[in-house]
Amino acid sequence: MAALNLPVISCSLDPASRSRTLASMSSGLLREQGHESSVIDLAELELPAFDNDRVFDSPVFRRLHDVISAADGVVLAFPIYNWAPAATVKSLIEATGATGEDGRVAAWFDKVVTFVCAAGLPHSFMATGTLGQSLMLDFKCVINPYTAYLSERDWERPEVLRVDRAERLAKTMTVHAELSGLLAARTYRSVWEV
Template sequence: MPLTLPVISCSLDPASLSRGLAVQAAQILQNHGHNSEVIDLAEFELPIFDNNEIFSDPGFALLHRRIRESDGIVLAFPIYNWAPNAAVKSLIEATGATGDGRNTSAWFDKVVSFVCSAGLPHSYMATTSLAGSLMNDFKCVINPYSAYFSGRDWEEGKLSDDRTKRLTKTMHVHAELAALLSSRSYTSTWEV
């Protein structure tokens, strides 16, 4: 049964490598019969999260709905300064906001996979705090197969064959986890 597995490209860089990885990830999911589209944050003028005005932004409503209605989310983003870029954090802050009586997190119980690009291979652990936040706050299930690619993983503008296999495996595990958890007996809310 096809799943809805969007890939959110969180880079705002016009020459982004992670955007290309997002397209590749969505294509892998589509090739396996799933509904997958790339949602590119660069096409939105989403304001920085302020816990107020952002909720009136039409882009916020679209992003919130796409995340909420998905079976799982792939987040594709660059690693800057040993951490995920600010745009991915702002997206999660906005669409994960709860407690104001109007907005409920779109992230509860989602399967989440990371597809990252970085300059060097040294910051492969940079997703750890983001994964912990998604698990603790929203009870997300984090795919243990992160797809992390550095500048050394590209050959003539394309991801090397070996690293393409890793991206493919990451997307297979993402879809399998989402399928297995689609019939879960519980739903989460804001709880400690």
């Protein structure tokens, strides 16, 4: 398989975030498979809150839009708060998914998207359902059915997952790369449509 462009976007603003650790691990696994993968850390970039106006003037918005547009697939690493993905994920997708009168087109169309989640407890494992549905229906994304959902119980010690959870993260990244590679030669291109 040819090398793919598979960025990992870390969507936590918490300086001690486990999802940031998972983002780094995910990127490393993709690079081990021979793909290009860097971690884009939203905590370092300070994307303005989505206001459907001035956010589009931000150089951070332009950088993120370019990264997502150019990607063969995108890994979103984020914490689960209150039974849902962190608000930073939604703000990122709202900004980079907006299409405007100035010719701006959403960056997310036809992307393979994989979720890597850090949670306090194992009970919120279905928290990504609405986010996945939105990406599928709005942008015709293909959502990797292998979500890496990791709770506090899944860590041996800081930065070391239990063996079975490390294997799940590795499998999730393998499936992400395979789906992205298989769909790279697709013959269709999606736009806004119901």
